[in-house]
Amino acid sequence: xxxxxxxxxxxxxxxxxxxxxxxxxxxxxxxxxxxxxxxxxxxxxxxxxxxxxxxxxxxxxxxxxxxxxxxxxxxxxxxxxxxxxxxxxxxxxxxxxxxxxxxxxxxxxxxxxxxxxxxxxxxxxxxxxxxxxxxxxxxxxxxxxxxxxxxxxxxxxxxxxxxxxxxxxxxxxxxxxxxxxxxxxxxxxxxxxxxxxxxxxxxxxxxxxxxxxxxxxxxxxxxxxxxxxxxxxxxxxxxxxxxxxxxxxxxxxxxxxxxxxxxxxxxxxxxxxxxxxxxxxxx
Ligand SMILES: NC(=O)c1ccc[n+]([C@@H]2O[C@H](COP(=O)([O-])OP(=O)(O)OC[C@H]3O[C@@H](n4cnc5c(N)ncnc54)[C@H](OP(=O)(O)O)[C@@H]3O)[C@@H](O)[C@H]2O)c1
Numbered sequence: 001x002x003x004x005x006x007x008x009x010x011x012x013x014x015x016x017x018x019x020x021x022x023x024x025x026x027x028x029x030x031x032x033x034x035x036x037x038x039x040x041x042x043x044x045x046x047x048x049x050x051x052x053x054x055x056x057x058x059x060x061x062x063x064x065x066x067x068x069x070x071x072x073x074x075x076x077x078x079x080x081x082x083x084x085x086x087x088x089x090x091x092x093x094x095x096x097x098x099x100x101x102x103x104x105x106x107x108x109x110x111x112x113x114x115x116x117x118x119x120x121x122x123x124x125x126x127x128x129x130x131x132x133x134x135x136x137x138x139x140x141x142x143x144x145x146x147x148x149x150x151x152x153x154x155x156x157x158x159x160x161x162x163x164x165x166x167x168x169x170x171x172x173x174x175x176x177x178x179x180x181x182x183x184x185x186x187x188x189x190x191x192x193x194x195x196x197x198x199x200x201x202x203x204x205x206x207x208x209x210x211x212x213x214x215x216x217x218x219x220x221x222x223x224x225x226x227x228x229x230x231x232x233x234x235x236x237x238x239x240x241x242x243x244x245x246x247x248x249x250x251x252x253x254x255x256x257x258x259x260x261x262x263x264x265x266x267x268x269x270x271x272x273x274x275x276x277x278x279x280x281x282x283x
Pocket of ligand 1: 050192195196197199200202237
């Protein structure tokens with residue numbers, strides 16, 4: 001596969017590692033379709049893939065990365081610690097499993113998937129075990145996902161590494177401005193999951209009106225809104241035309257009033273679980 005020249009900006013994380021601001025997410029992509037979906041994304045030009053042990057498709061992501069013919073160092077791969085592995089003794093085993101499934105020499109970024117603040121393992125202890133993974137030479141950065149400000153405060157106070165990223169649900173109906181501001185103040189990069197609210201933004205009249213004005217699709221407008229807010233995004237699609245659509249974000253801009261109009265759609269509405277109460281641990 002040839003390596004198209006990419007115009008995706010790189011974000012420098014707090015340890016100097018660079019991550020493409022736009023990536024491809026594979027949540028709910030069935031394992032049987034993941035290899036092809038990932039290859040399609042890489043062909044289109046994406047160089048950042050977001051997976052997780054919980055998604056059950058790390059091996060297929062790894063296959064696509066290896067088969068793509070693209071230099072390993074030109075692709076950024078994130079995976080996540082599943083909820084059943086918060087016990088500090090289980091963290092190395094979980095990471096070894098991810099590394100084995102992906103089979104791509106190293107992982108760029110490994111996140112605690114959910115804080116699970118109500119279970120009997122303290123996520124601060126999980127974080128300290130995550131820090132230990134950095135010594136193994138197979139991991140470039142560690143971070144968290146779905147951490148609220150109170151969770152981040154405890155991890156930063158007790159840990160010796162500040163998370164490189166916090167990956168949270170963020171879209172026009174859940175703009176999460178206090179959390180983003182806290183991340184920024186601590187040097188933590190904000191990643192926005194479900195950036196187009198699982199496709200819901202495509203039907204929003206206000207977003208459709210802006211899209212008509214700028215001659216783009218609603219999804220492109222919302223993804224561009226994230227990019228201009230400085231967030232890292234990785235929309236998911238199993239359709240090549242949408243994978244292409246979601247990648248074409250760097251030849252137009254939204255002006256301040258359009259940005260503000262999209263932000264004003266906030267209604268603190270989650271599509272996924274609440275991190276303060278979510279406690280699902282697979283057996
Ligand atoms: N850390 C976490 O807890 C967490 C949680 C959820 C997600 N994530 C990550 O974030 C990634 C993205 O989130 P997500 O998959 O939940 O939601 P999303 O990217 O906001 O939306 C994906 C949905 O929108 C549709 N879609 C994609 N492009 C579209 C377009 N241009 N126009 C209209 N509809 C479009 C897709 O359908 P088709 O596939 O049919 O095109 C799919 O149903 C995930 O894949 C995963 O990597 C992380």
